[in-house]
Amino acid sequence: MGGQWSNISNFLLYLEVSLPLLGIGIAAFMAITPYKEFQLIGxxxxxxxxxxxxxxxxxxxxxxxxxxxxxxxxASAVFHSVNIIDLTIWGCIGIGAQVILFYLYELVTPFKVTNEIPKGNVSVGILSAFLSISIGFLLASLISY
Structure with a gap:
């Protein structure tokens, strides 16, 4: 039973670090878009x-x-990290890479994503979602390498 408490405390510790990292990532994306996502959704x-x-x-x-x-x-950072500091570093690198790749996507498309979403271009929203998920898979695998 003593080993379980160690696992539970590790679970809680990694949760305590990974959830705020996710919040920071979401906040970073919301800060770089000129529209208010939650307001549009609401x-x-x-x-x-x-x-x-x-x-x-x-x-x-x-x-x-x-x-x-x-x-x-x-999730990849949690799985492959050797400690909390490693998780934090790789989590921040992953968030930064996601944001940079969003800017690259915005740069190479013939339209401006940040202009199309408030106009109601659902196709751009879906494409952006699939691109973010694909980039997430790619970055997750790079963390494991």
């Missing part, structure tokens, strides 16, 4: 306004993809 219940409804969907897709992509990176 305003999406107005079904009489198709633009608000579409904007909410687009924002939910893109933010959800970013959360999932960040979670993949952090």
């Amino acid at each position: 305003d999406g219940d107005e079904i009489n306004d198709p633009r608000k409804f579409a904007s909410a969907q687009a924002a939910a897709y893109t933010l959800g993809g970013k959360v999932l992509g960040l979670s993949l990176v952090l």
